[in-house]
Amino acid sequence: MAKTQLNLAVHLVRLESQTDFAGWRDAARRLATNDIPPEDAAWQVEPDGETRGKDLPAAHADARLVVPRDFIERAETVICHCDPERFGFLYRLLWRLRSEPKLLSIATDPDIRKLEAMEKAVGRDIHKMRAFVRFRKIGEGAEERYVAWFEPEHFIVERNADFFVRRFTGMRWTILTPHASADWDGERLAIGPGAGKRDAPAEDDAEALWRTYFENIFNPARLKVKAMQKEMPKKYWRNLPEASLIPDLIAGADKAASDMIARMPTTPAPHHAKVKAKHWPVPQPANADETENADTIPELRAVAKGCHRCPLWRDATQTVFGEGPENAEVIFVGEQPGDQEDLAGKPFVGPAGKMFDSILDDAAIDRRKVYVTNAVKHFKFEPRGKRRIHSKPNAGEIQACRWWLDKELDLIKPNLVVALGATAAQSLLGKAVPITKMRGDVVERDDGLRVFLTIHPSFILRIREQEDKEAERGRFLSDMRKVRELMGA
Amino acid sequence: MAVLSVREKLAILSDAAKYDASCASSGSAKRDSLRSGGIGSTEGSGICHSYAPDGRCISLLKILLTNFCIYDCSYCINRSSSNVRRARFSVDEVVKLTMDFYRRNYIEGLFLSSGVIRSPDETMGEMVEVARRLRIEEKFGGYIHLKTIPEASAELIEMAGLYADRLSINVELPTDEGVKKLAPEKKPETIRLSMAKLRRKIEEKAEPTLRSRKRERFAPGGQSTQMIVGADKTSDDGILRASARLYGSYHLRRVYYSAFSPIPDSSSSLPLQKPPLMREHRLYQADWLMRFYGFSQPEILDGSNDGMLDLAVDPKLAWALRNRGRFPVDVNRAEREALLRVPGLGSRVIDRIIETRRHRRLRLEDVGRICHSVAKVRPFIIAEGWSPGALTDKAGLRQVITRSCEQLSLF
Numbered sequence: 059m060a061k062t063q064l065n066l067a068v069h070l071v072r073l074e075s076q077t078d079f080a081g082w083r084d085a086a087r088r089l090a091t092n093d094i095p096p097e098d099a100a101w102q103v104e105p106d107g108e109t110r111g112k113d114l115p116a117a118h119a120d121a122r123l124v125v126p127r128d129f130i131e132r133a134e135t136v137i138c139h140c141d142p143e144r145f146g147f148l149y150r151l152l153w154r155l156r157s158e159p160k161l162l163s164i165a166t167d168p169d170i171r172k173l174e175a176m177e178k179a180v181g182r183d184i185h186k187m188r189a190f191v192r193f194r195k196i197g198e199g200a201e202e203r204y205v206a207w208f209e210p211e212h213f214i215v216e217r218n219a220d221f222f223v224r225r226f227t228g229m230r231w232t233i234l235t236p237h238a239s240a241d242w243d244g245e246r247l248a249i250g251p252g253a254g255k256r257d258a259p260a261e262d263d264a265e266a267l268w269r270t271y272f273e274n275i276f277n278p279a280r281l282k283v284k285a286m287q288k289e290m291p292k293k294y295w296r297n298l299p300e301a302s303l304i305p306d307l308i309a310g311a312d313k314a315a316s317d318m319i320a321r322m323p324t325t326p327a328p329h330h331a332k333v334k335a336k337h338w339p340v341p342q343p344a345n346a347d348e349t350e351n352a353d354t355i356p357e358l359r360a361v362a363k364g365c366h367r368c369p370l371w372r373d374a375t376q377t378v379f380g381e382g383p384e385n386a387e388v389i390f391v392g393e394q395p396g397d398q399e400d401l402a403g404k405p406f407v408g409p410a411g412k413m414f415d416s417i418l419d420d421a422a423i424d425r426r427k428v429y430v431t432n433a434v435k436h437f438k439f440e441p442r443g444k445r446r447i448h449s450k451p452n453a454g455e456i457q458a459c460r461w462w463l464d465k466e467l468d469l470i471k472p473n474l475v476v477a478l479g480a481t482a483a484q485s486l487l488g489k490a491v492p493i494t495k496m497r498g499d500v501v502e503r504d505d506g507l508r509v510f511l512t513i514h515p516s517f518i519l520r521i522r523e524q525e526d527k528e529a530e531r532g533r534f535l536s537d538m539r540k541v542r543e544l545m546g547a
Numbered sequence: 548m549a550v551l552s553v554r555e556k557l558a559i560l561s562d563a564a565k566y567d568a569s570c571a572s573s574g575s576a577k578r579d580s581l582r583s584g585g586i587g588s589t590e591g592s593g594i595c596h597s598y599a600p601d602g603r604c605i606s607l608l609k610i611l612l613t614n615f616c617i618y619d620c621s622y623c624i625n626r627s628s629s630n631v632r633r634a635r636f637s638v639d640e641v642v643k644l645t646m647d648f649y650r651r652n653y654i655e656g657l658f659l660s661s662g663v664i665r666s667p668d669e670t671m672g673e674m675v676e677v678a679r680r681l682r683i684e685e686k687f688g689g690y691i692h693l694k695t696i697p698e699a700s701a702e703l704i705e706m707a708g709l710y711a712d713r714l715s716i717n718v719e720l721p722t723d724e725g726v727k728k729l730a731p732e733k734k735p736e737t738i739r740l741s742m743a744k745l746r747r748k749i750e751e752k753a754e755p756t757l758r759s760r761k762r763e764r765f766a767p768g769g770q771s772t773q774m775i776v777g778a779d780k781t782s783d784d785g786i787l788r789a790s791a792r793l794y795g796s797y798h799l800r801r802v803y804y805s806a807f808s809p810i811p812d813s814s815s816s817l818p819l820q821k822p823p824l825m826r827e828h829r830l831y832q833a834d835w836l837m838r839f840y841g842f843s844q845p846e847i848l849d850g851s852n853d854g855m856l857d858l859a860v861d862p863k864l865a866w867a868l869r870n871r872g873r874f875p876v877d878v879n880r881a882e883r884e885a886l887l888r889v890p891g892l893g894s895r896v897i898d899r900i901i902e903t904r905r906h907r908r909l910r911l912e913d914v915g916r917i918c919h920s921v922a923k924v925r926p927f928i929i930a931e932g933w934s935p936g937a938l939t940d941k942a943g944l945r946q947v948i949t950r951s952c953e954q955l956s957l958f
Contacts, residue, residue, distance in 0.1 A: 160906050165899035166913035189594050193651045204650060224579035225588040228686065229650060264647050270554050271648075274561040275609060276599035279808045279822055285602025289595060300597055307600050318809045319819045326628035330619070333627045337617045338732055363736075372723070373792050375743045376736065400796070401743040441795030441844065443837075 068098040070113050073145065076103055076213040076237065079137045083130075086149050088114045091121035096153050101145035125155050128162060132177055138213045139176045147172070183212045188221055190294050191233060194262035204231040207258035207297060215240050216249050223247055234258050265299040272300040276307055278314035355384050358465055362435065368458035370436035370451070375400045380431025380466050387473045388545050389429045390414075391463065391482040393514055397446050400437035406430050410516035414478075417515065417531065421538035423545075429470055433485035434459045456485050467507065474544050475507060479514030498537060500544065510544060512537040551634050557644065559634040563614040563625050564660060567717070568773055568805040570595075572606045572655035572690040575712035575768035585686025586649060587656070589712065593690070594655050607658040607692060608648050612636055612673055616662030620719070620730035621814035622778045622807060625662045630812045635664075638673060642680045649689050656690030656712070657681070663696060671699035671707070678710035692768070697734070697741040704741075705765075708748060713768035713800070716741050721789040725779040729816070742797040745770045749798070769800035776830060777823045778807040784847075784854035787833055791844035794837070804830040829856040836863060839894055840887045860949060864890040867927055874939050877929040879908050890948075891923035922951040 071085040082101075089099050092115045133148050141147075151169055155161050164170055193204035204226070215233065219240040222233065232241045234253040241248045286304075295301035352358040359379040365371060378395035381404055390406075398408030406414055418425050434455055439446035451459075463485055467475070477483040480493045486509050487501060493511060501509045518534060521527040551559075572593030579588040595604035613635035614625040624631055636644075645657045659677055663670050674693055681687040693711040695704060707714055716738055720726050723735040745766070752765035772793060774786060781789075790802045806822035813819060833856055836842040840863070847862055848854055850869045857865040867874060867890045876885045878900055886897045896918045903909060903917075911933035915921035926938045926948070941947065 163902045163906055165903045165917050166907075166909060168916075171916055185594070189596050191652050195651070206652070221588075221590075224581055224590075225688075226586060226650070226652075227580035227583070228585045262651065264651055267554055267557060267644070268648065268651070268653050270557050271561050271608065272597065272599065272605070274558045275565050275605060277565050277601045277603075277808055280601040280603070280806070280824060282602030282824070283600055286598040286600050289604065290598040298597065304600055311600065315809065315821065318811050318813070319821075321812070324630050324812055327630045330628040333617050334619070338619075373796075375739045375796060401747050403740075439795070441791040444794060444798050446795045 069094055069100070071099060071101045071145070072104045072113075073101065074103075075105055077138055077216055078103070079134050082133075082137060082145055082148065084117075085114055086152055087123055088117045089149065090123050090152060090156065091118035096146060096150040099146065099149060101149075123156075125152060126159070126162060129155060132162075132173065135180050135217075136173065136176045138180045138217055140212045141176065144176065147176075180212050180214065183210050184214050184218050184221075186210075186294065187214060187218050190290075190298060191222075192297065192299060193231060194259040195264070196259050202230065204229055205258050206231070206233045207253075207255050208233055208235050209293075209297065210235055210237075211293075213237055219247055219249065262299075269300050269303055273303055273307065278307070278311035279318065281308065281311045281315075283308055352465075353469070355380070355466070355469055358462070358469065362462055365435065365462070367461065368436075368455045370434070370438050370455055373439065374436040376403050377435050378403055378405055378432065378437070379435060379462075380429055381405055382429030382431075383427060384429075384470055386427060386429035386470055388476060388541065389431060389467065389470060389472045389474075390476045390478060391486060392430070392432045392478045393481040393516075394432050394434040394448075394451055395437045396448060396516075397437070397439070400446075405432055409519055410514070413518055413531075414515040417535050417538055420535055421542055423538060423542050429466070429472070431463065431466055433463060433482045435462060451481060453484075456481060460485050473508075474510060474541070476510045476512065476541055478512060479517070482514070483509070483511055498540065508544070510537075510541055553640055553644070556634040556636055556640070557610070559632050560611045560614060560636060561609065563611045563631070563662075564609045564658075566624065566805060566808060566810070567609065567658075567660060567694075568603075568803040569658065569692070569715060569771055569801070570604050570606045570609065571713075571768075571771070571801060572692075573768075574800055575690060576764075578688050580686070580688045583686045583688065585688055586646070587686075587688030589655075589688070589690050596653055596655065606655045607690065608645055608654045608656070609658040610636070610641070610644075610660075612641065612659060612661035612670070612677070613664055614662050615664045617665075618663060618730065618732045620733065621816045622719075622729055622775055622810075624810040624812070626814070628814075638676050638680060641677045642685065645677075645681060645689075646685055646687065649687070654689075656692070658692040658694075660694035661696075667696040667698035668700050668703060671696045671703045675703055675706045675710065678707065682710045690768075695741065695745070695770075697737045701744070704744070704748070708745075708752070708765040711766055711768075713771060714745060714766045715771045715773070716745070717773045718789070718793065719773070719775060720779055721774050721781045721786045722779070725781060729778060739796075742770065742772070742793070742799075746797045770797065771799055771801040771803065773803040773805055775807050776804050776827055778817055782854035783826070783830060783833070783856045784851075786830060787837070787844050787847060790834060791837060802834060804834070825858045826856070829858060829862055832856075833862040836866075841884055842866075860945065861890070863888070864923060864948065868945055871939055871944075874927040875929045875935050876927060878914060879904050879929075879931060889924060889927045891918055891920055891927075893919070923948055 069089065073081045136144055136148060151173060161167065162170065187208060187210050191206045191208045193206045196203050196205060215235050215238040222231065222240065223242055230242065230244050232239060234257055237252045239250045239253050241250060352361050362377045362379050365377050378399050392406065395405060396408045396410065399405055415425055434451040438449045438451050440449055475486060477486050480490065483493055484490050493513060496511045497513060499511050501511065503509060513534065515534065518527060518530045521530055573591065575589045577590055580586055593606055595606045597605040599605060614631065615633050615635060616625045616627055619626045619628050641659065648654045659674050661670050661674055678691050678693060681691065691711045692713040692715065693707050695707060695714045695716045697716055718738055719730055719733065726733050726735045749765055749769060752763045755762055774789065776786065793799050793802055804827050806824050806827035808822040809819055833847050836847060837844055847866060856862050873888065876889055883897060883901060886892055886900065887894065899917050900909060908931040910931045911925065914924060914928065914930055918924055926935045926944055
């Protein structure tokens with residue numbers, strides 16, 4: 059324990075103010091470099107006293123004093139604490155740091171617990187000051203000023219003043235506290251002496267509005283008085299214009315809530331029928347199966363928007379229907395939309411789509427002249443934090459969605475269909491096929507439609523090794539060249 | 548209709564806004580008024596300027612532009628069939644109220660929502676005009692949260708994102724069936740599309756432009772949403788499933804859960820009872836586990852019978868009690884991921900444990916010094932000189948913990 063009895067301490071440090079960090083730092087350097095232990099130093103604030111360091115030896119020029127940068131920053135916070143022992147406590151920490159350089163990392167050390175607790179108390183006080191200062195306006199026009207009275211627990215006015223400057227730059231304001239005051243005239247910040255509550259204005263017209271807001275934003279059915287007091291302790295209430303409403307709000311809450319519950323529902327408001335008739339006319343009964351009447355791709359796409367043929371619509375954003383000219387010679391069928399496609403509502407616009415586009419380009423196939431679609435038209439995924447992990451559609455989902463694919467094939471009547479990956483192949487051929495083994499094959503369906511089998515371009519994206527990736531891209535490119543030849547055939 | 552004073556309008560239009568739980572003023576870009584010479588700043592973490600006796604923080608001036616509404620959502624105080632008093636602010640009045648409150652340090656900014664009158668664009672247009680006036684004419688640098696009307700035009704949404712810190716669209720209920728039943732005029736598919744558009748816009752604008760290499764401003768505080776809890780029959784598992792989907796699909800900053808609260812002139816189709824506040828609290832805790840503790844959504848209620856969160860103990864403890872095979876975890880050796888699973892250890896405490904153990908081994912009392920309640924932690928960890936032995940698998944462990952560590956009471 060530091061000896062606070064002045065006559066027992068060998069060295070007395072006089073600081074200029076409660077928050078004289080420069081003074082503390084200078085003294086601490088002198089003491090430490092002269093190997094003066096914490097118990098031989100006493101600390102005192104003497105605003106009007108002699109210059110600091112009078113009784114202290116000069117710092118040893120060649121003695122190195124190295125402390126972590128972090129410590130300086132934290133000490134600067136803790137110096138604002140109202141505990142009179144803080145100067146000695148911080149010096150003790152500095153002293154220990156010389157032989158225990160990792161001390162700040164030992165969260166379980168009692169001194170570090172105390173440092174953290176003090177830091178937290180100051181931080182909280184700073185935060186609460188930012189929250190609970192209430193300005194009152196005086197004067198009008200050029201004379202307009204905002205003045206607040208606030209009672210912080212610690213010596214935080216100087217440390218907190220810049221916040222108010224950054225926030226209320228375009229306003230002239232003064233914050234008065236018992237220990238210090240801060241004043242901003244629109245250009246310059248001045249820290250002055252403490253003041254009294256009576257130095258601040260006693261009222262402000264806006265407070266009536268603020269109190270109205272406070273009363274009405276409160277929901278009496280959710281009374282949680284402890285939760286309120288935890289964050290807004292009673293010690294702050296006396297300077298908050300809204301706080302005097304609290305007791306009555308609490309007292310009346312139960313009754314207000316049970317009144318709401320007990321009150322019988324009333325008949326609809328008079329204007330309700332008019333609003334309904336104007337904005338929500340009863341919809342015409344829809345055709346039993348509109349899809350029967352859809353005989354163009356745009357019509358089909360419109361109907362597919364509401365598809366509930368399998369449960370995948372629940373988690374997806376929207377149906378991602380095929381895209382391309384209705385007289386396309388070739389249809390490319392992928393697996394299902396991915397994250398980007400689901401958001402955009404268009405097939406093949408994500409990373410795999412971009413890869414696909416660039417390879418089609420290399421193969422001299424004009425993407426604008428082909429039709430691209432997917433075997434399954436809703437995105438199936440598992441959420442993982444901010445990402446959606448693609449999951450493979452199952453046989454039931456493929457089967458349900460095949461209905462749409464068949465319609466697309468029917469309307470477009472392509473010369474060739476390209477199955478990109480196993481899911482597309484399964485949908486088009488009605489059974490699972492080994493895609494890697496049959497890659498490059500052309501299978502003719504019973505209805506005469508030729509189906510070219512290859513991998514899905516996302517497969518290329520998943521390859522890590524650059525060299526293998528290039529090789530795979532090359533193989534896919536030669537597949538696409540084959541497709542181009544087959545298109546004409 | 549009699550002419551209402553600003554004070555009367557404020558009473559009506561703040562009463563009408565209080566069922567929206569969102570109050571955050573955090574997570575936006577840092578900004579101050581030093582250069583503009585105006586008023587207002589945002590500095591990362593939000594500030595709660597007051598607390599109402601319902602324990603909710605008052606950070607923003609949360610009001611509706613008007614509570615006239617053409618929708619008839621049965622859970623909403625402002626539905627068109629309700630007999631609640633109606634009022635409408637002018638743009639001027641909202642701008643002045645916001646500035647008057649902000650200058651006196653009552654608020655961090657404005658959260659403006661509105662009933663839909665006439666057309667979505669007309670309503671959204673007025674809300675955007677409030678935000679524009681604040682930013683441009685008043686040089687206001689505080690926080691602005693605008694509720695977005697899903698059907699509003701792309702141009703209005705673009706302008707809203709330019710002036711606002713956060714945009715939000717409420718999904719209202721966890722399932723589409725719930726929306727259809729209780730908010731028959733709302734279209735869940737349109738709500739999803741709007742959220743998807745917002746995510747794309749936010750991502751597009753976050754990319755530096757080629758010419759100026761600067762990022763264009765667009766809702767730097769991201770988007771959020773709210774779900775009402777307890778107005779329909781969806782289980783907690785279903786609610787969390789909806790949240791996980793929303794976080795993953797639209798990169799929401801927050802999903803707010805609002806315990807369904809009885810409203811004046813309530814509809815007969817809804818449960819008339821006190822709001823399920825503890826359930827709401829547990830949902831927030833579970834949401835936290837998904838976002839910061841590495842839990843996947845299905846894990847949280849895995850092995851529970853009814854898909855409901857335990858009201859008596861927090862969801863992490865409930866999970867640990869069901870998965871005791873994964874404990875005890877050695878605080879001196881375990882990976883951060885494993886420590887995050889220990890009941891009673893928060894992520895900041897874990898940071899300290901990890902930093903400290905690089906220099907010395909931790910004993911149980913060391914852990915006790917830095918965590919909140921060692922009674923909750925003890926059965927699940929190994930420390931220097933401490934092993935829980937049979938305690939981890941003890942049959943009455945749940946009672947032992949709840950009795951000895953008196954769950955933080957919220958009421």
